[in-house]
Amino acid sequence: MKKYKLILNEQQVREVLIALDFYSRINGGQLQELKKIGFGASEEILTKIQKQMFPSLTGLHHSYGIAGKQTSESAKICYDIYKKIHFIYNPIGVYAYQPSAVSKEELPLFEEIDGGLD
Numbered sequence: 001m002k003k004y005k006l007i008l009n010e011q012q013v014r015e016v017l018i019a020l021d022f023y024s025r026i027n028g029g030q031l032q033e034l035k036k037i038g039f040g041a042s043e044e045i046l047t048k049i050q051k052q053m054f055p056s057l058t059g060l061h062h063s064y065g066i067a068g069k070q071t072s073e074s075a076k077i078c079y080d081i082y083k084k085i086h087f088i089y090n091p092i093g094v095y096a097y098q099p100s101a102v103s104k105e106e107l108p109l110f111e112e113i114d115g116g117l118d
Helices: 010-027 031-037 043-053 073-089
Strands: none
Touching: 010 031, 010 073, 031 043
């Protein structure tokens, strides 16, 4: 399998973390996360959308959970990447411990390097 290297500055890492977290949550049914990006729908509308997209969920504040059988593999991979980056970039709370994979993929390599971007 091919491997790739991406070098990011601190602001880019923060934005990648936000995007990975958001994608993982939305794909698990947490549509209330849409409000954080300014999506102006009411909870009633978001609940209706959630019911169409995730029929087995029983309320807006319910989700499949990141390790749930119904959560997409794509969401799990993104969450694994999120956890690994968080562990190196900002190891606090639940991210202060070496992460383990919830997806079928191995965890990515993420490390802090010295120097700037070329």
